[in-house]
Amino acid sequence: MSALGGKASGGEGINPTGTVVGIIILLVSIAATYALGFSIVPLIGIIIGGALIGFGVHFVPVGGAPAAMGQAPGIATGVAMLAAGAGLAGLFGGAWAYEATGDFIVAIAGGAVGGGLMMAITCLMVNATYVFAMGIPAASGKVAKDPITGDTFPEYKSQGTEGHGLPFVSFFGGVVGGFIAGLGGTIIYLELFDVYLANLPALMNGATTESIQPLAVSLAGIFAIGFFLVNAVLAAYNITGTIEGPHDPKFKRVPRAVIGCAVASAFCGLISMLIIYNTGM
Amino acid sequence: MTVKMEASAGKLSEKTLMIYGIVVALVGIYLTQINGFTGVAVFSFFGGIGAIAALWWGSDTIKHLCSYGLGTGVPSAGMVAFGAGAIAMIAGTKFNLIIPFVGISLVPIVTLILAALIGAVIGYIANNIINMNIPVMIFSLTKLSIVGALTMLGFGAMCTGTFSFNGLVTGGLSLQMEPAAQAAANGAQMFTVTVIPEFAGSLIGGATLAVIFFLGAMALQHPFNACLGPNEQQDRTLMLALEVGFLSMIVVAVMSYAFLDIVSATIGLIVALIGWIYTYKQYIALSKRDAYEWLDAKPIKEVGGDQ
Amino acid sequence: MEEIVLGIGITALAGALATVAGAAEDTESDIGSQGDPNSQVQLAPQMGYIHRIFNKAVSGEPPAYGAWCVIGAGVAWALMQINYNPALAIILGSVIAVFVQGIYCTSGYLGRIASLAKFQQPVYIDIIKSLTPVTMAHAFVAIFCTVAMCYLMASVLHHPFALPLLGLVWGIALGAAGSATGNPFYGKERQYQNQKFGAGVPISASGNIVRYAEAGQRSSLDNGWFTTKFAGPASGICFGLIVFLELWRTILFEELLNGWGAIIIGIILILVFTLIDRWVEKWGRRTYGPYTSEEASS
Numbered sequence: 001m002s003a004l005g006g007k008a009s010g011g012e013g014i015n016p017t018g019t020v021v022g023i024i025i026l027l028v029s030i031a032a033t034y035a036l037g038f039s040i041v042p043l044i045g046i047i048i049g050g051a052l053i054g055f056g057v058h059f060v061p062v063g064g065a066p067a068a069m070g071q072a073p074g075i076a077t078g079v080a081m082l083a084a085g086a087g088l089a090g091l092f093g094g095a096w097a098y099e100a101t102g103d104f105i106v107a108i109a110g111g112a113v114g115g116g117l118m119m120a121i122t123c124l125m126v127n128a129t130y131v132f133a134m135g136i137p138a139a140s141g142k143v144a145k146d147p148i149t150g151d152t153f154p155e156y157k158s159q160g161t162e163g164h165g166l167p168f169v170s171f172f173g174g175v176v177g178g179f180i181a182g183l184g185g186t187i188i189y190l191e192l193f194d195v196y197l198a199n200l201p202a203l204m205n206g207a208t209t210e211s212i213q214p215l216a217v218s219l220a221g222i223f224a225i226g227f228f229l230v231n232a233v234l235a236a237y238n239i240t241g242t243i244e245g246p247h248d249p250k251f252k253r254v255p256r257a258v259i260g261c262a263v264a265s266a267f268c269g270l271i272s273m274l275i276i277y278n279t280g281m
Numbered sequence: 282m283t284v285k286m287e288a289s290a291g292k293l294s295e296k297t298l299m300i301y302g303i304v305v306a307l308v309g310i311y312l313t314q315i316n317g318f319t320g321v322a323v324f325s326f327f328g329g330i331g332a333i334a335a336l337w338w339g340s341d342t343i344k345h346l347c348s349y350g351l352g353t354g355v356p357s358a359g360m361v362a363f364g365a366g367a368i369a370m371i372a373g374t375k376f377n378l379i380i381p382f383v384g385i386s387l388v389p390i391v392t393l394i395l396a397a398l399i400g401a402v403i404g405y406i407a408n409n410i411i412n413m414n415i416p417v418m419i420f421s422l423t424k425l426s427i428v429g430a431l432t433m434l435g436f437g438a439m440c441t442g443t444f445s446f447n448g449l450v451t452g453g454l455s456l457q458m459e460p461a462a463q464a465a466a467n468g469a470q471m472f473t474v475t476v477i478p479e480f481a482g483s484l485i486g487g488a489t490l491a492v493i494f495f496l497g498a499m500a501l502q503h504p505f506n507a508c509l510g511p512n513e514q515q516d517r518t519l520m521l522a523l524e525v526g527f528l529s530m531i532v533v534a535v536m537s538y539a540f541l542d543i544v545s546a547t548i549g550l551i552v553a554l555i556g557w558i559y560t561y562k563q564y565i566a567l568s569k570r571d572a573y574e575w576l577d578a579k580p581i582k583e584v585g586g587d588q
Numbered sequence: 589m590e591e592i593v594l595g596i597g598i599t600a601l602a603g604a605l606a607t608v609a610g611a612a613e614d615t616e617s618d619i620g621s622q623g624d625p626n627s628q629v630q631l632a633p634q635m636g637y638i639h640r641i642f643n644k645a646v647s648g649e650p651p652a653y654g655a656w657c658v659i660g661a662g663v664a665w666a667l668m669q670i671n672y673n674p675a676l677a678i679i680l681g682s683v684i685a686v687f688v689q690g691i692y693c694t695s696g697y698l699g700r701i702a703s704l705a706k707f708q709q710p711v712y713i714d715i716i717k718s719l720t721p722v723t724m725a726h727a728f729v730a731i732f733c734t735v736a737m738c739y740l741m742a743s744v745l746h747h748p749f750a751l752p753l754l755g756l757v758w759g760i761a762l763g764a765a766g767s768a769t770g771n772p773f774y775g776k777e778r779q780y781q782n783q784k785f786g787a788g789v790p791i792s793a794s795g796n797i798v799r800y801a802e803a804g805q806r807s808s809l810d811n812g813w814f815t816t817k818f819a820g821p822a823s824g825i826c827f828g829l830i831v832f833l834e835l836w837r838t839i840l841f842e843e844l845l846n847g848w849g850a851i852i853i854g855i856i857l858i859l860v861f862t863l864i865d866r867w868v869e870k871w872g873r874r875t876y877g878p879y880t881s882e883e884a885s886s
Binding site for chain 1: 623624625627628648649650651654746747748749750753754756757758760761763764765767768769770771772773774775776777779780784785786787788789790791792793794818819822823825826829830833834837838842846847848850851854855857858861862864865866868869871872873876878879
């Protein structure tokens with residue numbers, strides 16, 4: 001019986017070499033997209049969307065297993081999948097709005113609001129459970145005072161715990177996180193959808209724009225989910241599982257995740273553009 | 282999280298597993314190409330066998346990666362593997378070029394290379410930009426992306442009988458008839474008939490690929506996630522990987538009725554059922570072997586605690 | 589006009605289905621002990637507390653329910669492709685998804701418990717026999733309602749996504765809503781019923797879960813009995829509100845101001861929920877007051 005590895009030693013701060021190499025990968029991806037003869041505008045959109053997802057995940061207050069015992073503040077579930085739940089609910093609204101209005105700005109705003117609404121209802125129900133069913137007031141463990149409302153926490157924190165429930169700043173973080181994640185996911189979906197809708201009919205014999213539409217929707221949808229999971233898990237790795245919201249000291253790590261997600265999105269975006277590359281097959 | 286992650290060293294080394302995994306997966310996926318040569322789809326189920334081999338290997342890789350304690354659970358590693366694998370797999374199917382003289386398609390090889398590239402980039406980001414500093418990170422995520430891509434390719438080939446992009450996105454052909462100009466002389470109606478490929482009823486167009494995506498992601502993370510603990514045994518974990526692989530294959534076989542003829546789909550279903558029943562029985566036997574005691578309707582046996 | 593009336597009816601029906609799905613999902617995950625609270629069930633034997641609670645280690649609820657619902661929706665979609673009646677197809681799809689769910693449950697329990705042999709935790713095989721069918725029944729309700737709701741969205745409301753993609757999106761959202769709302773109630777209120785009410789579980793008490801019932805030994809069925817009183821319905825309301833309001837704002841207000849109507853209504857709803865949340869938080873602080881040293885001393 002042996003544990004095969006040691007502990008991960010994830011440090012704070014930015015690794016300069018890694019970041020420079022990452023930015024080079026990003027630029028090479030953009031250049032390669034250009035060299036293959038595609039427009040780079042959609043890829044830029046995808047990169048922005050991915051960075052937004054990585055940024056948004058950091059706002060979502062997630063406490064993991066300790067939160068389920070009232071030992072730590074936050075929502076008692078996994079960060080990557082909670083963000084995915086909000087982001088995909090946003091994607092649902094955004095895709096629908098795009099179908100109805102055909103307006104890019106309306107669609108991404110609809111996606112963002114869908115994600116924010118999902119998180120607002122979820123966070124409200126979390127607090128209702130803590131307060132009405134368990135008799136536990138909300139208290140943060142990382143800060144003594146709520147930066148928004150000015151509520152003080154130490155006297156509302158029960159002994160032997162790191163806080164519990166969702167203080168208002170965490171609620172606010174959840175809504176903002178859902179909003180940004182929904183925005184990022186919808187941008188990625190719409191960019192891919194437009195690219196496929198415009199370019200696939202020429203590649204498929206006898207296809208019209210109308211008949212290709214369901215295919216473009218599904219392709220872009222599956223890719224958007226793939227992008228979302230990659231970016232959300234990278235962001236979750238960055239915060240090592242749990243975070244209380246924008247007031248948590250871990251929030252300072254956010255630049256790493258934004259760079260990382262942008263690089264990952266750039267490279268994955270390049271690969272997903274290969275679909276419209278005419279390989280003659 | 283207070284659950285400690287521990288991993289057994291095991292009899293089969295990671296390298297052995299990797300070689301078996303890749304070879305069987307590729308051979309399985311390539312065997313579905315016989316469909317194209319013979320014109321019948323009965324060889325589709327080999328894709329499922331290939332996918333199971335990839336999952337079998339991947340469940341061991343995930344064990345090595347997660348024994349480092351990532352801060353998030355085992356499942357997230359499965360999700361990132363399939364998120365990256367899905368992108369590589371769909372892009373890879375575009376390269377359906379038949380290699381001259383050998384007669385085999387480039388798709389599985391290109392998929393494998395693309396998946397390795399994406400996995401390496403994501404691993405590098407996690408390790409060096411996000412600063413996780415886990416020695417096996419880059420190589421593990423590379424391998425997991427390959428597992429994700431090959432699993433999806435294998436199950437996709439099993440479901441539809443082909444792994445070319447055109448095959449995966451075309452559900453069927455529908456005929457559209459439009460009245461053309463009336464022939465003046467005898468008044469007979471003329472029609473122009475256009476053949477329109479129907480995309481909504483295909484594996485990708487109908488988003489059925491999303492089912493394979495999540496079937497695979499669950500099957501990849503489940504074996505180690507379910508068996509972790511101080512008495513984790515490699516043979517039991519790997520048997521569970523085969524079991525969930527065949528279980529996923531049952532679902533894929535049921536869905537393949539929409540794309541394949543009844544005989545081919547039924548063959549896939551029977552193979553999956555036989556494999557699943559055998560591996561499930563084996564897994565229960567191995568659990569019985571490793572369990573401290575195997576009790577039926579017996580009370581709690583106190584060993585300490587507060588009683 | 590008629591279209592809007594139909595849309596409102598479908599919205600209400602989808603919201604009702606989502607409420608049932610949310611309630612069933614949370615009850616299922618509590619009976620099976622899935623997700624984050626299960627870490628304590630896993631931990632208990634290591635602390636010397638042998639128990640008879642289901643230890644269902646099948647990832648967190650969002651990915652698990654994403655998987656079950658996408659399987660249900662995907663199989664239903666495939667059967668509809670070969671001209672099955674939609675109602676029959678959805679039922680058969682849910683049956684196959686539940687079959688997969690049940691097998692995952694049993695293998696999760698066997699795997700985790702067998703790996704705890706070092707701490708002398710026996711495998712109680714009757715737990716699998718008696719509880720797996722119960723979790724499967726609840727899971728069937730949750731999956732069937734979600735897939736039926738997705739079918740309504742795809743076929744009547746004409747959402748562009750194909751049925752399996754809708755199943756995936758709403759399955760993940762279902763798991764996220766159910767685990768967020770239901771987990772603390774199961775994890776703190778039920779597993780640690782021996783701890784003080786109105787306070788979090790002290791970290792030093794971790795692993796000391798309640799293992800005996802009023803009479804005899806606690807089984808996971810008792811946990812379901814307890815959590816259906818609050819966590820199940822609360823999860824149902826949570827998921828029901830999410831689905832209902834998301835559809836409602838789109839159906840009624842999409843036409844206004846070139847699509848901006850739905851967005852403005854969404855923002856107003858977010859603000860309303862923010863105000864309610866602030867009221868709930870203040871109510872808790874005012875009613876319970878700070879912890880006093882006497883209370884906190886034991």
